[in-house]
Amino acid sequence: MAAIIEFPHSMWISQHTIRFAFHEEISHTNFYAVQAFNRFLKKQLRHNLVESVASYHTVTAYIKQQINVDLLKRQWLEIQAATTNGERTNRLLKIPVCYDEEFALDRQRVMDYTGLSFEDMKMLHMSKSYYVYLIGFLPGFPYLGELDSKLFVPRLEKPRTSVSASSVGVGGGQTGIYPVDSPGGWNIIGKTPFELFDLNGKEPFLFELGDEVQFYEITKQQFWEMKSKGV
Amino acid sequence: MKPLLLIIKQGVYGSLQDKGRYGYRAFGIPLSGPMDKVSFQAAQLILQNHHDQTSFEMFVGGFEFEALADGIYVLTGGQGVCLVNNAPIEMWKTFHLTKGDRLMVKSMNQGSIIYLTPLGGFYSKYELGSSSCLPLGHLGTVITKGSILYGQAASPLKFNRGLYAPYRPTFDSAITIRIFKGPHFHLFMEKSQQQFLQNPFQFSGGNRMGYYLKGPVLQLQEMKEILSEATQFGSIQVPQNGNPIILMADAQTVGGYPIIATVHEDDLHKVAQMRMFNTIHFALEDM
Numbered sequence: 001m002a003a004i005i006e007f008p009h010s011m012w013i014s015q016h017t018i019r020f021a022f023h024e025e026i027s028h029t030n031f032y033a034v035q036a037f038n039r040f041l042k043k044q045l046r047h048n049l050v051e052s053v054a055s056y057h058t059v060t061a062y063i064k065q066q067i068n069v070d071l072l073k074r075q076w077l078e079i080q081a082a083t084t085n086g087e088r089t090n091r092l093l094k095i096p097v098c099y100d101e102e103f104a105l106d107r108q109r110v111m112d113y114t115g116l117s118f119e120d121m122k123m124l125h126m127s128k129s130y131y132v133y134l135i136g137f138l139p140g141f142p143y144l145g146e147l148d149s150k151l152f153v154p155r156l157e158k159p160r161t162s163v164s165a166s167s168v169g170v171g172g173g174q175t176g177i178y179p180v181d182s183p184g185g186w187n188i189i190g191k192t193p194f195e196l197f198d199l200n201g202k203e204p205f206l207f208e209l210g211d212e213v214q215f216y217e218i219t220k221q222q223f224w225e226m227k228s229k230g231v
Numbered sequence: 232m233k234p235l236l237l238i239i240k241q242g243v244y245g246s247l248q249d250k251g252r253y254g255y256r257a258f259g260i261p262l263s264g265p266m267d268k269v270s271f272q273a274a275q276l277i278l279q280n281h282h283d284q285t286s287f288e289m290f291v292g293g294f295e296f297e298a299l300a301d302g303i304y305v306l307t308g309g310q311g312v313c314l315v316n317n318a319p320i321e322m323w324k325t326f327h328l329t330k331g332d333r334l335m336v337k338s339m340n341q342g343s344i345i346y347l348t349p350l351g352g353f354y355s356k357y358e359l360g361s362s363s364c365l366p367l368g369h370l371g372t373v374i375t376k377g378s379i380l381y382g383q384a385a386s387p388l389k390f391n392r393g394l395y396a397p398y399r400p401t402f403d404s405a406i407t408i409r410i411f412k413g414p415h416f417h418l419f420m421e422k423s424q425q426q427f428l429q430n431p432f433q434f435s436g437g438n439r440m441g442y443y444l445k446g447p448v449l450q451l452q453e454m455k456e457i458l459s460e461a462t463q464f465g466s467i468q469v470p471q472n473g474n475p476i477i478l479m480a481d482a483q484t485v486g487g488y489p490i491i492a493t494v495h496e497d498d499l500h501k502v503a504q505m506r507m508f509n510t511i512h513f514a515l516e517d518m
Contacts, residue, residue: 011414012411012518013411013413013414013463013466013493014411014463014465014493014494014495014496015495015496015497016496017463017493019414019460019461021414024457024458025458026458050253050254051253051254051255051256051257052257053256053257053460053461053484053485054257054461055458055459055460055461055485056458056459056460057458057460058414058460058461060460060461060463062256062463134459134485135257135258135259135484135485136259136459136483136484136485136486137259137483137485138259138367138368138483139258139259139260139261139365139367139368139370140258140259140260141259143459179259180367180368180369182367197368199358199359199369199370204258204359205258208257208258209257
């Protein structure tokens with residue numbers, strides 16, 4: 001049986017916003033706590049919840065009417081005691097990436113910083129799965145953690161004025177993918193043929209908070225084939 | 232859907248807005264919607280439109296329109312100089328445009344934003360549950376010089392309608408705004424906390440994403456990075472330079488700067504109507 005997750009510290013941000021905070025750190029423990037609490041809030045608050053935004057250590061709930069935090073706390077502890085944490089249902093998304101020079105604009109910079117060959121860098125990037133810790137900065141931009149510390153490269157001092165959509169980058173302790181063409185400062189190491197943000201698709205967003213993401217390599221030819229098929 | 236107005240001159244910035252794009256903040260989609268909700272809602276009430284109809288929000292001045300069809304409209308928001316065929320008209324009251332008429336929304340005496348709303352609302356592409364325009368996300372319809380604003384079918388008004396002057400919001404050059412302590416208030420130096428609550432700040436520019444303020448430089452007790460977390464319309468962030476930014480309707484949904492305070496939801500429209508050199512005082516409220 002999993003350990004009981006304590007009720008997070010709550011704070012009213014404004015009349016219709018309440019913030020729940022766990023310990024301020026990026027960790028797996030926090031990730032599970034945040035995702036579990038977010039699911040719990042959606043279930044308990046139902047129609048009173050406009051929407052909620054989770055981050056590394058917080059869940060911020062935008063609500064219609066003020067809620068009784070003490071009641072929520074009791075419910076949280078009851079549910080915790082009654083169930084194990086086995087009900088987590090993360091999706092695992094496999095994301096193809098073409099690491100070809102044409103797309104890996106910061107190939108040299110990443111090699112210089114890390115002292116790794118590009119081949120090793122690729123392998124490390126694909127060696128583990130990541131979690132969507134946070135979405136924001138741009139519509140649908142996923143912050144994926146945690147990156148192997150050997151791949152830590154600071155963001156560009158001077159952000160690019162334009163990074164094309166679907167570019168895969170690393171920045172500090174995280175990796176991410178640009179959903180739309182935009183200015184940006186992450187180190188670009190490849191590109192996926194997938195679209196992250198597609199209003200014409202059945203699901204407009206590829207990623208959801210809490211998803212698990214695994215990258216795998218494709219050739220340039222595969223990239224263009226997948227792209228033309230619009231998968 | 233019928234063509235109502237042709238934009239002949241585009242002022243500072245104009246965009247179509249309905250009440251906002253709710254439900255997608257977890258995906259990084261900003262709320263959008265009107266900057267000054269009070270003036271926006273008043274327009275829909277005056278016209279007896281549905282509360283979620285679409286208005287054209289203008290950062291004045293210098294807008295000019297040509298009527299492509301007859302129509303009923305209302306102008307709400309800050310106090311501006313508005314002319315039909317060069318004759319001044321009153322805001323907050325319905326008025327009629329005949330095909331070929333020229334409407335000018337020229338300049339502001341008070342405030343910075345004006346809403347132009349037709350009977351039945353404007354038509355705009357409806358995406359992710361809203362017709363509000365968000366250029367960064369390629370959502371909604373971008374309006375520029377030469378664009379046509381389309382209207383929607385609506386039943387006619389029986390009378391001219393409006394809001395009596397005493398009920399119209401006013402927008403002063405010095406405002407006091409209620410705030411709540413933000414999640415990172417305690418991380419600021421005591422002196423900065425006091426200065427934030429006691430000194431006036433001056434509006435130094437901004438747009439639908441954020442309003443920049445200048446005043447005493449606000450400092451953290453220790454330089455430390457905080458983890459990104461959810462923000463909202465009204466979050467007051469303090470970046471490294473110590474000058475606060477109030478996040479507005481199109482602001483990103485998460486942010487990594489310390490949040491010193493959050494604006495009371497009922498005071499957001501006053502913040503939205505600030506203009507160059509206006510001053511703002513913050514009054515702390517308990518939750």
